[in-house]
Amino acid sequence: METIEADKGPQGPGLKGWRNLPRRSRGLSLRTLIILRWLAITGQSATIAVATLGFHFDLPLLACLTVIAASVAMNLQATRRLKRPDPPVADGGLTAAHLGFDILQLTLLLGLTGGLQNPFCLLLVAPVTVAAASLPARQAIVLGLMVLLATVGLFFWALPLPWQAGTELNLPALYRFGIGLALVTGVVFTAAYAWRVAADAEKLELALATTQDVLQREQRLAALGGLAAAAAHELGTPLATIQIVAKELKRAFPADAAAAEDAALILEQAERCRLILKRLSQRPEDGDALYDDVDLKALLEEVAAPHKGFDLDFRIVVRVADGSPPPRIKRMPEVIHGLSTLVENAADFATREVRLTAAVDAGWIEIEIADDGPGFSPDILPRLGEPYVTSRPQGKARRALAAQIAAAAMPKGARKPRRGRAAPEPEPTTEDLIAPSQGGMGLGFFIARTLLERSGGRVSVGTGAGPKGKPRGARVAIRWSRQALEPMRAGGPDAEVSQGGGETLTAPGSVTT
Missing domain, CATH: 3.30.565.10 (Histidine kinase-like ATPase, C-terminal domain)
Structure with a gap:
């Protein structure tokens, strides 16, 4: 029976608490990663189309489409892998590799379109947030460091921000530094928040699973009475047959014959089995109106x-x-x-x-x-x-x-002093x-x-x-x-009540009134 402080958890002996347990994160499924990347590809393509056709921005169109095509090729290869007879299961390393590729792809695309001046640099927060929510700490930290390096690289190296024809927009270095600092801060706080939410959800999931196991164990114990009664019912017929045959054998031999003694022993043991089965059939069983x-x-x-x-x-x-x-x-x-x-x-x-x-x-x-x-x-x-x-x-x-x-x-008599030996140590408390x-x-x-x-x-x-x-x-x-x-009865919930009454006081060694 569990109390507020369980000595040992189901995960192994000597458990000091959930905080010492390794994260059980298994990453995202390959299908989920493919869907997320298709969404990113669609958004990136739509943004470039609007900027080029709608606003007539002078983008390095070929380079941008090449970067997006690399992401498409990655997704097609992952889709083929998913259609294999033995598709890969959700794995932390596979998820980290795909998210790392997405960070590199997005960094290259931002470098071609203005770097930290591009408002879409905020999207660098997304892969790290997903990693914090679904991956162990080590892999999530590695992806976070990748975003940090990408931010530093975009600060020092990036093509100018595309703008309307005949106009060039140059933001001050201090402003770009502020954008980079805000991006890094957002990555840290968003990832920490996602990590905490995922950890709490994981704790709750484990606790609910433990609760369900406890309830199932209690239900199995409650069902043992029904199984015992069913066994008693099924064993009743062959036991009666054994008793009849034993009585016939006892009559067929003289009273002092060895076979008659054996038949009497069989009758005695059969009667004992009958009493045991009778007690089993009288135990509470699930669904019996007498015991529910x-x-x-x-x-x-x-x-x-x-x-x-x-x-x-x-x-x-x-x-x-x-x-x-x-x-x-x-x-x-x-x-x-x-x-x-x-x-x-x-x-x-x-x-x-x-x-x-x-x-x-x-x-x-x-x-x-x-x-x-x-x-x-x-x-x-x-x-x-x-x-x-x-x-x-x-x-x-x-x-x-x-x-x-x-x-x-402790062995019996282990603490009794023997002749010629020193007295034993005091009895431990x-x-x-x-x-x-x-x-x-x-x-x-x-x-x-x-x-x-x-x-x-x-x-x-x-x-x-x-x-x-x-x-x-x-x-x-x-x-x-x-x-x-209260159980529902034909005469209402109070139709059948106990014959006790009023107030009951019970203490060890006292009389129940």
Whole structure:
């Protein structure tokens, strides 16, 4: 079960966080690069046609068309490569090579038409922006340096800017320097912005994929009951046949014969199998009307049960506005896993107590999970809706587990002093048995929130209501409409409810009322 600070991610052991992971960028597909270059060729050709035919500018037409023809030839060659039986897949090196060619082609075209005086020099920003959004940092930086060198070259070398016949436009060197500086600044800031947006999108994509994996695992676990019942049904007939044949064999031999004893053993084991299959067929299965909903109090007990026993008191309260019995709600994997993750996190932070409070009124069901720990830190609280947000390295449950593993691995009697030997070292404390934390990716709260909101709930976080000057703890509240949680029955959502009532208080070792 994931918490806000996962020790190990799916990518490998010892993961320190997403910032230490290499970018998974794979570049652009060859088809996308071809389409982008055709668009550039069309724009360049149209611009030259308008400048020559419309404004009658004196352009070096042959040289410009040669540069554009080189880009056309590059695209035709890429198109032939794409039509092969084994076309190349999206690759960072291939994308960088094509973008580098586009930078060189555009630089030559600008050099023939005025250099930095040409307002279309702004187009040099485009290849670097695409590289920052789709390529690893090293390749994107190389393309950025190419644009920087191209800007310097266009400042010192370029043909005059084409203008109307009989008129020559010469801009001051300081103005051209300003244009070049603005171009470099635009490349840097635009590329940095594209890089940041791509990195955030990549984080979100990975987090959503992890959430989907968690949900699929929960659904598979929920489906195991159905598979067990189906297996029990299919095995029932051959098991009955075995019992009949075993009874016939037992009757066919004297009671003291070895074959009769074997037949009795077969009957005994067949009866044992029958009882096992009966229990399997009685387990909850997905889609069974008897098990597809659960009492609200029982649901809270279920999500809290795995986390009891770590020197914490769990206080479970169910309040119904009109005093009626608590409603039954649909047993959804999203709700169970989301609540379990939040309860586990509260147990890790809590000092003595974790409170689960459910409030039910005519239209809403709200579940609040609170602890008496230090609460959310101010720098974490505004970003709790984002993935990869973590606040501390190791929790109480993890410490207890480390201590149990270390104690189980210790040989029995290993610390008993032998005659003639020195006394053993002092017994290590729980803190001594804890291995250093591996850090975490901080996906637990994001996954829990995503699953709960997928079920129709609205999640809000804040601090508890403790006294000032003392830790007030953390509070997470989830609010659903009753239609989103309660099963639809013939007599309405409240036609079948549990026989419990009012308020339920539960703590380890206490009596449930």
